[in-house]
Amino acid sequence: MTFNDRFIRACLKQDVDRIPVWYMRQAGRYDPEYRKIKEKYTLLEICRQPELAAEVTMMPVRKLGVDAAILYSDIMNPVASLGVEFDIVKDVGPVIENPIRSEADIDRLKPIDVEGDLPHILKTIQILSGELSVPLITFAGAPFTIASYLIEGRPSKNYIRTKSMMYGEPKLWNKLMDKLGDMVIAYLRAHIASGGKAFQLFDSWVGALSPADFSKYVLPTITRIFAELEDLDVPKIYFPGVASGELLPTLQGIQADVIGLDWRVSIQEGRRRLGERYAVQGNLDPFVLTAPMDTIKSYAKDIIDQGLMQNGYVFNLGHGLFPEASIDKLKQLTEYVHEYSASVIAQRS
Numbered sequence: 001m002t003f004n005d006r007f008i009r010a011c012l013k014q015d016v017d018r019i020p021v022w023y024m025r026q027a028g029r030y031d032p033e034y035r036k037i038k039e040k041y042t043l044l045e046i047c048r049q050p051e052l053a054a055e056v057t058m059m060p061v062r063k064l065g066v067d068a069a070i071l072y073s074d075i076m077n078p079v080a081s082l083g084v085e086f087d088i089v090k091d092v093g094p095v096i097e098n099p100i101r102s103e104a105d106i107d108r109l110k111p112i113d114v115e116g117d118l119p120h121i122l123k124t125i126q127i128l129s130g131e132l133s134v135p136l137i138t139f140a141g142a143p144f145t146i147a148s149y150l151i152e153g154r155p156s157k158n159y160i161r162t163k164s165m166m167y168g169e170p171k172l173w174n175k176l177m178d179k180l181g182d183m184v185i186a187y188l189r190a191h192i193a194s195g196g197k198a199f200q201l202f203d204s205w206v207g208a209l210s211p212a213d214f215s216k217y218v219l220p221t222i223t224r225i226f227a228e229l230e231d232l233d234v235p236k237i238y239f240p241g242v243a244s245g246e247l248l249p250t251l252q253g254i255q256a257d258v259i260g261l262d263w264r265v266s267i268q269e270g271r272r273r274l275g276e277r278y279a280v281q282g283n284l285d286p287f288v289l290t291a292p293m294d295t296i297k298s299y300a301k302d303i304i305d306q307g308l309m310q311n312g313y314v315f316n317l318g319h320g321l322f323p324e325a326s327i328d329k330l331k332q333l334t335e336y337v338h339e340y341s342a343s344v345i346a347q348r349s
């Protein structure tokens with residue numbers, strides 16, 4: 001089979017024959033076959049079996065016809081190597097036994113040893129890079145988002161303890177951001193050395209900050225991560241998560257290729273706030289997938305029409321898929337994005 005590089009081309013703002021599609025959280029519970037595997041193994045057990053993790057990564061590529069795979073893993077996996085014990089609890093998310101709250105807790109975090117502690121993740125990437133006919137996206141959680149789990153100990157609505165460290169003990173906060181920044185850099189570098197073809201940095205919850213606080217407490221680390229990974233010859237995506245529209249103008253200096261948008265800001269407005277540099281990815285509200293197919297298509301059409309106004313557009317959702325999504329609708333949506341965008345592009349040439 002020939003390699004489908006449409007996703008890479010779009011990330012680099014090159015010409016494409018049709019708009020590439022992938023979905024955040026495309027490997028998951030909406031798929032009965034995945035749910036069956038989950039009856040036997042937990043997420044972390046799947047991640048520790050490279051053949052199985054590779055299989056779960058490939059399932060949505062086969063079933064949905066998407067143009068990229070995303071590694072089956074979780075943003076919490078690398079923190080195991082720092083010495084943090086956690087669990088992924090069903091219907092809750094990451095839960096940390098001993099949250100990180102004092103300077104001693106931060107000092108205890110070890111530097112990441114990807115080859116030593118997370119060889120299963122690299123092995124999964126190696127298997128996939130030999131088998132896939134679409135690019136493999138690997139990922140890491142960004143420092144703010146990981147810190148929010150480490151400090152709160154579990155998913156949070158208002159990030160009270162996280163913000164309390166950020167405002168009250170900025171030296172500690174910066175120390176933690178530095179350590180998590182180092183973790184992300186080494187982790188993603190190892191992914192790409194093992195065969196990853198692009199990466200996404202997930203900052204799912206950083207939209208909880210004002211642009212001024214984001215610029216002061218988080219952006220320096222994001223800027224450093226992309227600067228230190230600049231030499232990697234793969235597309236680099238930053239996803240500033242939900243409700244991040246107000247942060248977009250502050251991102252203009254980071255050395256990423258693509259910025260992920262949530263659905264609260266249109267593609268056109270997102271591009272305006274970001275400036276010329278970046279390709280954009282997004283941004284269908286995942287819950288629009290509960291609507292009838294015609295409604296889903298009309299939302300998608302509006303997004304695609306804006307995406308097609310300039311090179312550098314990847315279709316995705318504005319946040320991850322939810323468990324109740326239907327495979328059949330996702331498949332139809334993927335086909336629709338491909339067919340509709342191909343017809344518009346064909347008319348132009």
Ligand code: CP3
Nearest residue numbers: 024025026027028043073074075090091092093202204320
């Ligand atoms: O996108 C993919 O298909 C690749 C796999 C992937 C998972 N987690 C597997 C997973 C990715 C990219 C992630 C990233 C992730 N994990 C993020 C960033 C993306 C986002 O949604 O903003 C975050 C915040 C997490 C932390 C996390 N892990 C949460 C909040 C949950 C949900 C808990 C629940 O049960 O509702 C998880 C668990 C998780 N990670 C699941 C999957 C497929 C679902 C539970 C399971 O199948 O065990």
